[in-house]
Amino acid sequence: MNDLMPVGEADYTDADFQRVQQIAREQAGIHLPITKKALVYSRVSRRLRELNHASFHAYLDFVTTPAGQSEMQKLICALTTNVTSFFREKNHFEHLETVVMPQLAAKVRTGKRGRLWSAACSTGQEPWSIAMSVMTAFPDATSHDLRILATDINTDVVAQAAEGVYSAEETEGIPSGKKSQFMEPSGDGDYRFNGPIRRLPAFRALNLNASWPIRGSFTAIFCRNVVIYFDDDTRERLWQRLAEKLEPDGFLYVGHSERVSCANQCGLIQVAPTIYRKGL
Structure with a gap:
C-alpha cells in the first residue's frame, strides 16, 4: 500500500x-x-x-x-500539466517577428498559403502570442491565406483557449501596446481578444502521439515543454514527425530545457539553443 x-x-x-x-x-x-x-x-x-x-x-x-x-x-x-504564459521564452517571438514573418508575409501576398502550428497550446497563451507577433509584423495577415493551428490533447483547455478570455493577472506578460491593440475589457476585470486577430487561430484537440489529420506543411512549429513527458523513443518519433511537417527552411521552436537529439537525422539545423531550421 x-x-x-x-x-x-x-x-x-x-x-x-x-x-x-x-x-x-x-x-x-x-x-x-x-x-x-x-x-x-x-x-x-x-x-x-x-x-x-x-x-x-x-x-x-x-x-x-x-x-x-x-x-x-x-x-x-x-x-498533463498546463503551465504557460504570454510570450514565454520571448526570444522565440522576436525571432518569429523579425526572421520568419518578413519572408512569410512576402510569400502569402503572392497568393500562397501560410501555416503556423502551436502543437501543445494548453490554455492558449502560446497561439495568441503567435497571433499577436504575426499581426505586429504583418498587419493585414487576416486578408490572406495565413492561419495558426493550435492543438492540445486536453479538450477542456482547447475550449478555454478558443474563448480567448484571460484575467488581468494572466495578461501581465503582454506588452501594453499589443494588449491595447488586440484585446478589450470583457467584464469582471478580464480581457478578451477582439477584432481581426480572432480569425487567425483555429483550435483543435489532437494527441501528438496518435494520427494527425493535418494536410499541408508549416512555416513554423512551436512544440515546447511537451517532450519532457515522453521517453526517448517517443521523443525521437515526435521530432521526426514534426520535421516532416515543416516546409524547407521552416523553423521548429522547442522548450528551454529541451533539445532535438536526432536533429541531423531529421534534417534540422540548430540555429539557436532552442530554435531549429529545416534544411532546404
Missing part, C-alpha cells in the same frame, strides 16, 4: 500506479517515473471522487471499457 495515501481515501496500490503508467504510455506517450506516484494519486483521485469510485482498481477497470472512453480522455487530461 502507498504510504503517501491519505487515510480514509481511495485504495491505491503499486499495481494501480503501474496500470496508470501503462495507460499514459499507450494513450498519450506519457512517461510516468516512480517519482510521480504521489502526483498521480493527487490528480486521479479527484476523478474517482467525481465518479464515486471507491478504488483506483474499479476506476481503471471502468476507463478501459468502451463505456469509459470519454473518461479515459479526462484521465489523460488529469495527468
Whole structure:
C-alpha cells in the first residue's frame, strides 16, 4: 500500500500506479517515473471522487471499457500539466517577428498559403502570442491565406483557449501596446481578444502521439515543454514527425530545457539553443 495515501481515501496500490503508467504510455506517450506516484494519486483521485469510485482498481477497470472512453480522455487530461504564459521564452517571438514573418508575409501576398502550428497550446497563451507577433509584423495577415493551428490533447483547455478570455493577472506578460491593440475589457476585470486577430487561430484537440489529420506543411512549429513527458523513443518519433511537417527552411521552436537529439537525422539545423531550421 502507498504510504503517501491519505487515510480514509481511495485504495491505491503499486499495481494501480503501474496500470496508470501503462495507460499514459499507450494513450498519450506519457512517461510516468516512480517519482510521480504521489502526483498521480493527487490528480486521479479527484476523478474517482467525481465518479464515486471507491478504488483506483474499479476506476481503471471502468476507463478501459468502451463505456469509459470519454473518461479515459479526462484521465489523460488529469495527468498533463498546463503551465504557460504570454510570450514565454520571448526570444522565440522576436525571432518569429523579425526572421520568419518578413519572408512569410512576402510569400502569402503572392497568393500562397501560410501555416503556423502551436502543437501543445494548453490554455492558449502560446497561439495568441503567435497571433499577436504575426499581426505586429504583418498587419493585414487576416486578408490572406495565413492561419495558426493550435492543438492540445486536453479538450477542456482547447475550449478555454478558443474563448480567448484571460484575467488581468494572466495578461501581465503582454506588452501594453499589443494588449491595447488586440484585446478589450470583457467584464469582471478580464480581457478578451477582439477584432481581426480572432480569425487567425483555429483550435483543435489532437494527441501528438496518435494520427494527425493535418494536410499541408508549416512555416513554423512551436512544440515546447511537451517532450519532457515522453521517453526517448517517443521523443525521437515526435521530432521526426514534426520535421516532416515543416516546409524547407521552416523553423521548429522547442522548450528551454529541451533539445532535438536526432536533429541531423531529421534534417534540422540548430540555429539557436532552442530554435531549429529545416534544411532546404
